[in-house]
Amino acid sequence: MITSLTRRIPRQANTLALPPRIANLSAGLWDSASLMLAAAPFGIITGATSVDGGLSPAMTMAMSLGVFAGASQLAALQMIAAGHLPAVVVLTALLINLRLALYSAAIAPHFQSLSGRWKWFLAYLLTDQAFVISLRRFETDPQGPHRQWFYLGAALGLWIVWQLANACGALLETRVPEDLPLDFAVALIFLALLVPAIRDRATVAAAVAAGITAVLGADLPHGLGLALAALVGIAVGLWTETQTGRT
Amino acid sequence: MSTLTLWIVIIAIAAGTFTLRLSFIQLQGRLSSPPWLNRALRFVPVAVLTALVAPALVRMDGTLGTLDGTRLLAGVMATGVAWRWKNALLTLGIGVACLWLLEMVR
Secondary structure, three states: OHHHHHHOOOHHHHHHOOOHHHHHHHHHHHHOHHHHHHHHHHHHHHHHHHHHOOOOHHHHHHHHHHOOOHHHHHHHHHHHHOOOOHHHHHHHHHHHOOHHHHHHHHHHHHHOOOOHHHHHHHHHOOOHHHHHHHHHHHHHOOOOOOHHHHHHHHHHHHHHHHHHHHHHHHHOOOOOOOOOOHHHHHHHHHHHHHHHHOOOHHHHHHHHHHHHHHHHOOOOOOOHHHHHHHHHHHHHHHHHHHHHOOO | OOHHHHHHHHHHHHHHHHHHHHHHHHHEOOEOOOHHHHHHHOOHHHHHHHHHHHHHHOOOEOOOOEOOHHHHHHHHHHHHHHHHHOOHHHHHHHHHHHHHHHHHHO
């Protein structure tokens, strides 16, 4: 049993003979390192945008701690600055974050046996990055009893970076360059996550279908185009999988 | 927006977002999930990420449907970088640099 446990630990941790929980924790942290670095400038800009838009540093940190989702934070800040109705701001932000529910569904089986407190804590930390990295890891290690520690390493690292970056942006009076293509930069971060996720015919088909639907549906009210594209992509991926006969 | 309204907005988004995150994680096990659902969930990352990326690279303007060339090209280059080096910061840096260069040339 001990050899089967050590086989799952990454090599550098194995040579130190770390206990499996710590080994998984550090593996998660390590795997998300480049994503953490990419999240830093994004977080600084979010914090700075918030203060520029008239929010106090306390509100800025409340948002970064409470919402902890950059794309929706930025969208909400832009809408607040533009004077939109509060209800519309809230609704749009939640529609943008709807994908988190899909992530929740996909990762839930791996957290099934955990206590309520663990579930709440891990759920709070859920982000695109932590989700994609962890799911990729879990596929290669489906029976691992300490999986949640890997996720915790990845998710907590990102959380820390995000909070620090938002604080820096809010407190250090950073100037946000006007012509910064923010939505393009966000897309690039997602692109960096997407490329390794495309592995077989079915995932290629899912990506193509989702991409086409998203572009065509880009003018639909906030979030609807994205939700529709996600559903179409999932459906096409499933169908392609049954066609090629793989499970 | 008044200070109070801002606080309410922040709290509302935070509460709603946490509910979305917790949803299936909390409900898992209470509802039995059919096998096709588990297979379908495998495609969630790819579908959602593509749905997020594609509209930022390709735009349809007007009835004829024009494509925003500079972003698409920068996106293609960034994809190549992501494929080769699998490094998010590199992808981000090179992608933005490509975009700036292309927009200067345009």
